[in-house]
Amino acid sequence: MAGDVSFETVREKFIEIIPEVEAAMASPAEQLIQEGEERGLKKGLKKGRQEGRQEASRTMLVRLIQLRFGALGSEIEERIAEGSPEELERWLELFATAESLDGVFAE
Numbered sequence: 642m643a644g645d646v647s648f649e650t651v652r653e654k655f656i657e658i659i660p661e662v663e664a665a666m667a668s669p670a671e672q673l674i675q676e677g678e679e680r681g682l683k684k685g686l687k688k689g690r691q692e693g694r695q696e697a698s699r700t701m702l703v704r705l706i707q708l709r710f711g712a713l714g715s716e717i718e719e720r721i722a723e724g725s726p727e728e729l730e731r732w733l734e735l736f737a738t739a740e741s742l743d744g745v746f747a748e
Contacts, residue, residue, distance in 0.1 A: 691726070698729040702736065710742045720746070 699721055706713060713721075724732065732745055739745045 695726050695729065698726070698733060699724070702729060702733055705733075705736055706742065706745065709736075717742070717746075 702721055703713065703718070706717070721729070721732070735747060736745050739747075
């Protein structure tokens with residue numbers, strides 16, 4: 642009887658006959674899984690880009706300070722390593738006009 646045929650059985654037959662319909666015949670669970678994977682991938686890429694920009698800011702700040710003021714002490718290196726994105730941005734801006742290392746980290 643037609644009423645006794647499951648969605649999966651119909652789906653498999655369609656895919657067997659016309660393989661191109663597989664994406665359109667995805668079960669609701671498969672569609673939700675795919676949407677979740679796509680969202681997770683987007684979030685992961687966004688986070689990776691943010692972390693990459695933050696690391697680039699750290700590297701640039703360290704290099705600029707070294708070029709202008711010389712070697713960094715471990716306390717300054719640690720402070721930069723633990724700095725938030727906002728702090729790194731502020732320190733880079735302060736560096737532009739700082740006359741001393743203390744001026745870069747002025748509160």
